[in-house]
Amino acid sequence: MAEEVKLFRTWSSPFALRAVWALKIKGIDYETIFEDLSNKSPSLLQYNPVYKKVPVLVHKGKPIAESLVILEYIDETWKQAPLLPEDPHERATARFWAKFGEDKVLTSIWSVFIKQGKEQEEAMVPALENLKFLEEELKGKKFFGGETIGFVDLALGWLGNLISILEEIVGLKVVDGEKFPLLSAWMQDFADAPIIKDNWPPRDRMIVKFQALRDATIAAAAAAATSK
Amino acid sequence: MAEEVKLFGTWASPFSRRIEVALKLKGVQFEYIEENLSNKSPALLKYNPVHKKIPVLVHNGKPVAESLVILEYIDETWKHNPILPTDPYEKAMARFWAKYMDDKLWPAATKVVVSKGEEQKAVIEEIQEQLKTLESELKEKKFFGGESLGFVDIAANIIVFLLVAQEALGLMEILTEEKFPVLHEWYQRLVDDAVFKECVPPRERHLGFFKARFGSSTASK
Numbered sequence: 490m491a492e493e494v495k496l497f498r499t500w501s502s503p504f505a506l507r508a509v510w511a512l513k514i515k516g517i518d519y520e521t522i523f524e525d526l527s528n529k530s531p532s533l534l535q536y537n538p539v540y541k542k543v544p545v546l547v548h549k550g551k552p553i554a555e556s557l558v559i560l561e562y563i564d565e566t567w568k569q570a571p572l573l574p575e576d577p578h579e580r581a582t583a584r585f586w587a588k589f590g591e592d593k594v595l596t597s598i599w600s601v602f603i604k605q606g607k608e609q610e611e612a613m614v615p616a617l618e619n620l621k622f623l624e625e626e627l628k629g630k631k632f633f634g635g636e637t638i639g640f641v642d643l644a645l646g647w648l649g650n651l652i653s654i655l656e657e658i659v660g661l662k663v664v665d666g667e668k669f670p671l672l673s674a675w676m677q678d679f680a681d682a683p684i685i686k687d688n689w690p691p692r693d694r695m696i697v698k699f700q701a702l703r704d705a706t707i708a709a710a711a712a713a714a715t716s717k
Numbered sequence: 718m719a720e721e722v723k724l725f726g727t728w729a730s731p732f733s734r735r736i737e738v739a740l741k742l743k744g745v746q747f748e749y750i751e752e753n754l755s756n757k758s759p760a761l762l763k764y765n766p767v768h769k770k771i772p773v774l775v776h777n778g779k780p781v782a783e784s785l786v787i788l789e790y791i792d793e794t795w796k797h798n799p800i801l802p803t804d805p806y807e808k809a810m811a812r813f814w815a816k817y818m819d820d821k822l823w824p825a826a827t828k829v830v831v832s833k834g835e836e837q838k839a840v841i842e843e844i845q846e847q848l849k850t851l852e853s854e855l856k857e858k859k860f861f862g863g864e865s866l867g868f869v870d871i872a873a874n875i876i877v878f879l880l881v882a883q884e885a886l887g888l889m890e891i892l893t894e895e896k897f898p899v900l901h902e903w904y905q906r907l908v909d910d911a912v913f914k915e916c917v918p919p920r921e922r923h924l925g926f927f928k929a930r931f932g933s934s935t936a937s938k
Contacts (some may be wrong), residue, residue, distance in 0.1 A: 522779055539817065539850060558812045565805040577793040579779045588783055589767060622767055 494519035497533050497545040499526060500700055503647035504556040505544035510643050511563045515570050515683045557587055560643060569702050572640040586626060586633060587644035593619045594645070601663060602655045602699075602707040613663070620669055627671040631678060642679055648672075649680035654695050658703060722747035723775040725761050726880045727754060729918050729926050731878045732784040733772040737916040738871050739788050743795040776862065787798060788868060821847050826879045830886065830931040836888055837888075844879070844891060852900040859906065866910055872881035876917060877917055885927035 496503030496512065496519050512519050524533055524543050536545045536552035545552050546559045553562050564572045573580050586598055597616040604612050623645070626633065633641035652664055666673040723877030724740065724747050740747050744771045752761055754770050764780035765773045774790065781790045792800050802808050825847065829840045831906040851873075855861060861869035876892070883891050909915055918926070 548806070553806070553813070554904065555807045555813055555816060558816065562805055562809040565808065577790055578776070578779050578781065579791040581786050581792065584786045584789065585767075585781070585783055588786065642839050 493549055495522060495547040497522045497524055497536065499524055501695060502543055503651055506688060507556045507646065508544045508546055509645045509688055510646065510685060511533050511560050515563065515567045516565055517550060557591065559645060560640060583640045586641045590645045594623065598663065602659060603703055605707065610620065616663060620664060624669050624672045627675055632675065638682060639678065646679055646685065648659050649676045650689050652669060652676065654692065654699055657695060658700050721752060721777050725750045725752055725773040727752055727769045729923065731874045732769060733803065734916045735784050735871050735874055736772045736774060736787050738913055739760065739791045739800060741912045741915060742800065743791065744797050745795055769831065784871065785819065788871060800862065810870045814869045818875050822875050826875055828929065830882050837884040841889065841891060845896065848892060848897055848900055852897050855899055855903055860903065866913060870907060876904065881923050884925045885924040886931060
C-alpha cells in the first residue's frame with residue numbers, strides 16, 4: 490500500500506531541500522505542494538499553525554514542521570540509507586554540528602550578505618570563524634557523515650549552492666579555496682553528488698530572488714535607522 | 718567498568734538544570750562542576766571549544782554540548798525512564814515543542830528582563846501568546862510527556878526562570894490561572910515533581926540574582 494507522503498515547500502527554500510534530499514536518498518515516493526508564501530494555502534496554515542512556514546512534511550495526514558525535526562522523523566520512519574549513525578555519542582556530535590550550522594553558520598553568513606561597507610567587513614569575522622570550525626570538522630573525511638552523505642551534510646548542504654550565489658551578488662569571496670580547502674572540496678562533492686545535483690533550484694532565478702531580498706533588507710534597515 | 722559522568726554547569730542556568738533533571742530521573746550518578754562564566758575553566762574550554770558554554774556533559778571522557786542534544790544523548794544511553802516517546806511521530810512532536818521553548822520562549826524571556834515600560838508590556842503580551850499556544854498543545858495531558866515528565870516538560874523549565882524573574886522584578890503576573898487554567902495546573906505539577914524540584918535554583922538566591930542583574934528600573938505594574 491502506498492504511503493501518503495506530502496511535502497509542502499517553495500521552489501527556493503534551502504530548508505525544504507533537506508527534506509527533498511532525505512526522501513530521495515531513501516527512495517520514498519512523495520507528493521510536492523509548492524507554496525506561494527505571499528499567499529499561503531489553507532492546508533499549510535492548518536498543518537503548521539505555529540510558524541506558518543515551509544517545509545512541512547505530512548505523513549498519513551500527520552504534519553511535521555521544522556526541517557531538522559523532519560529529517561530525524563524521516564530517518565526514524567524509513568530505516569534504509571540511514572542518515573544518522575547508530576552510536577549515541579556520534580549521533581550527539583551530528584546533532585551538535587547540524588545545530589551549529591543553523592544557529593551560527595547560517596546567521597553569520599546571512600549577516601554578511603545583508604550588510605554593506607564597514608558593517609559587512611565586521612560581519613565577516615564571525616562568519617569566517619564559524620567556517621573554520623567546519624573546516625576542522627572535515628579533517629580526514631570526505632563528507633561530514635564520513636564516506637557517505639549523512640545528517641550533517643544535509644543540514645549544511647545549502648552551503649553547496651547558496652554560498653556561490655550570495656558571493657556573486659555581494660562580490661565577495663566568503664569560502665576561499667585557499668583558506669578553506671576541505672570545505673571548498675566538500676561543497677563541490679556535495680553539490681555534484683547523485684540526487685543532490687538534480688535538485689538544485691535554477692541559479693538565475695535564485696540570483697534574482699536573493700538580490701531582491703538583499704536590496705529590500707538594506708532599504709528597510711536604512712529606513713529604520715533614519716526614522717529613529 | 719565504572720562510568721564517569723561529569724556535568725559542567727551553572728546554578729542559575731535553565732539549560733544546565735535541564736541536564737540535572739534528566740540525569741536524576743534516570744538515577745545516573747554524576748559529578749557536578751560549577752563554572753564561573755567570567756573565568757571559564759580550562760576543562761570547559763577543552764570540552765566545548767566551539768561555544769565555550771555550559772552545559773557540557775562528559776561521559777567517559779567524551780563531551781556532549783547543547784542542552785537538547787545532551788538530553789537526547791542521555792535518553793539514548795540510559796534507556797530506563799525514557800524522556801522521549803518511542804513512536805517517531807510523537808518524538809517529532811516532542812522535538813518540535815522543545816525547540817519552540819528555545820526558539821520562542823527563551824528569546825522573549827531574555828527580552829522581558831531588560832526592557833522597560835511599553836516595550837516590556839509588549840514582550841509580556843508576546844510571551845502570553847506563546848503560553849496560549851502551549852496551553853492548547855497540552856490539552857488534557859498531565860504533562861507534555863503524558864503521564865510523567867518528559868522532554869518537553871524538561872525543556873519548559875524556562876518558564877520557571879521566567880516566573881521567578883517576574884516576581885523578582887515586580888512585573889505583572891504572566892501565567893495567571895484565569896488566562897491559562899490548564900497551563901497553570903501543569904506548572905504546579907511541574908514544580909511539585911519530586912525530581913524537578915530538586916533541580917531549580919534555590920529560590921531566595923534566584924530572586925536575588927534577578928534583582929541584582931536586572932532590577933531597579935524595570936517595574937511595570
